[in-house]
Amino acid sequence: MTSVDLASDFPEVAHRTSAEGSKGRVLIVDDEANARNALAELMDDAGYSVSTAADGRTALLQLEQVDPDVVLTDLKMPTMDGLSLIEQGRPMAPHTTFIVMTAFATIDTAVQAIKLGAESYLTKPLELDAVIAIVDRALERTRLSREAAQLRERVDERFQLGKILGEHPSMQRLMKNVAQVARSRATVLIHGETGTGKELIAAAIHQNSNRKDQPFIRLNCASLSETLLESELFGHERGSFTGAQARREGRFKQADGGTLFLDEVSEIPMSVQIKLLRFLQEREFERVGGNETLKVDVRVVAATNRNLKQRVEDGRFREDLYYRLKVVQLDVPPLRVRRSDIPLLAHAFLRKYAAENQRTIQGLTEDALQHLMIYPWPGNVRELENAIERAVVMCDGDLIERDDLPTSAHGDLQNGSVMALIPGVTMTELERIAILRTLDAVDGSTARAAEILGISQRKIQYRVKEWGYQSATFD
Numbered sequence: 001m002t003s004v005d006l007a008s009d010f011p012e013v014a015h016r017t018s019a020e021g022s023k024g025r026v027l028i029v030d031d032e033a034n035a036r037n038a039l040a041e042l043m044d045d046a047g048y049s050v051s052t053a054a055d056g057r058t059a060l061l062q063l064e065q066v067d068p069d070v071v072l073t074d075l076k077m078p079t080m081d082g083l084s085l086i087e088q089g090r091p092m093a094p095h096t097t098f099i100v101m102t103a104f105a106t107i108d109t110a111v112q113a114i115k116l117g118a119e120s121y122l123t124k125p126l127e128l129d130a131v132i133a134i135v136d137r138a139l140e141r142t143r144l145s146r147e148a149a150q151l152r153e154r155v156d157e158r159f160q161l162g163k164i165l166g167e168h169p170s171m172q173r174l175m176k177n178v179a180q181v182a183r184s185r186a187t188v189l190i191h192g193e194t195g196t197g198k199e200l201i202a203a204a205i206h207q208n209s210n211r212k213d214q215p216f217i218r219l220n221c222a223s224l225s226e227t228l229l230e231s232e233l234f235g236h237e238r239g240s241f242t243g244a245q246a247r248r249e250g251r252f253k254q255a256d257g258g259t260l261f262l263d264e265v266s267e268i269p270m271s272v273q274i275k276l277l278r279f280l281q282e283r284e285f286e287r288v289g290g291n292e293t294l295k296v297d298v299r300v301v302a303a304t305n306r307n308l309k310q311r312v313e314d315g316r317f318r319e320d321l322y323y324r325l326k327v328v329q330l331d332v333p334p335l336r337v338r339r340s341d342i343p344l345l346a347h348a349f350l351r352k353y354a355a356e357n358q359r360t361i362q363g364l365t366e367d368a369l370q371h372l373m374i375y376p377w378p379g380n381v382r383e384l385e386n387a388i389e390r391a392v393v394m395c396d397g398d399l400i401e402r403d404d405l406p407t408s409a410h411g412d413l414q415n416g417s418v419m420a421l422i423p424g425v426t427m428t429e430l431e432r433i434a435i436l437r438t439l440d441a442v443d444g445s446t447a448r449a450a451e452i453l454g455i456s457q458r459k460i461q462y463r464v465k466e467w468g469y470q471s472a473t474f475d
Helices: 033-045 056-066 082-092 107-116 128-157 169-182 198-207 226-234 270-282 308-313 319-325 339-356 366-374 380-394 427-441 446-453 457-467
Strands: 025-029 049-053 070-074 097-102 118-123 188-191 216-220 259-263 284-286 293-295 299-304 328-331
Touching (some): 025 056, 033 049, 033 070, 033 128, 049 056, 056 070, 056 082, 070 082, 070 128, 082 097, 082 107, 107 118, 118 128, 169 328, 169 446, 188 198, 198 216, 198 299, 226 270, 270 284, 270 319, 308 319, 339 380, 427 457
Parallel strands (some): 025 049, 025 070, 097 118, 188 299, 188 328, 216 259, 259 299
Antiparallel strands (some): 284 293
16 A cells, blocks of 8 residues: 655645546645645546645635535644534535544544544545545545435425325325315225335325314224224124123214224225215214214225225125225325335435434445345335335444345346346337336226326327237226
């Protein structure tokens, strides 16, 4: 490894290269002109855009003007030393990485520099290869910090409704529809695969409605037997069945004035479907074992991961109830057809679980993010959230590596990704892959596939006829 004392003579450098096309912006702060210019020459040769300052106060002005990715600062300087520069500069440039250089290294000053936010602490004479390596790593951390901040800004300002995140066109359309539907009192049916966030959609409808100050009551219809489900929905009188030792109010009564969310509504038994239909038609019901007719003001939002229309055709769901539930139907796209949202979601989950576990983790490496993008996510957003939570717990450093992810999320480069097929694949074949995989993801609905892909339904219908695709529904 090369070592040199930077006391050689080099011409003064104010700003050596343009930031455009450079590896990144580096600000060098040192009161010794020869040392400052020697290091500037080194950074310039390494492909960085370089600015220099002779003291801390000048450097503070440079922070605002240049917005450097990395600051290399000497420790001992007149007017303002390196520690003061870091202390005052960090709030001004929260995403800039600071590196301290000194010929008078002590443990105390090193500890103080790190506490103030310095990334590294280098002793002079500098080892040039080490400097380049450290600056390269610092630049990567700065880039990740800036990207994370941009993602947070996008989440906070544009791409969030309640706890729903998404910038993909399909999610933007969904959130627009949610906001519009929320203002009505119409019954809503939410359709989507397991883990896509159907309950979050239901909660967003409630929170953006005029019922937001009233109860939001949830019930998973698949988790209870027929008798218990009927009792949970409508309540029961004392002695109406074994174990009914007292009168109990059901979820409809609890939700009076608010919203009742029925998850997995496809699993409701036929006998209970009749009573649910009656409520939707007449807004009244009786408790199990009772004769008193009760009226409540409840909006029903239902969700399912099944094809209810097919269950109607199979005789497992009442057709009249089906149409009562789907006055408005919202379709939640699976994660595999909105892959552009994966970085947004991953960083949001990272922030959440890093805070819960009191960890300081700045982001994900390129390798880790690439594998998140490749993996098909059969468990959708819920599976991604679990993967990030696990990665936060297992991560040893301040960046999530590929090996921190669950084995399943490492991705299958051979079978699981259109991305893996791109080299050498024609545009015609890519179009075919995109359309057919999207149709598979939305149960063959050409209307929903057209919405997700941002193309006309007529084009999809023409293509599937051309390809002989048998599972499309021309809705």
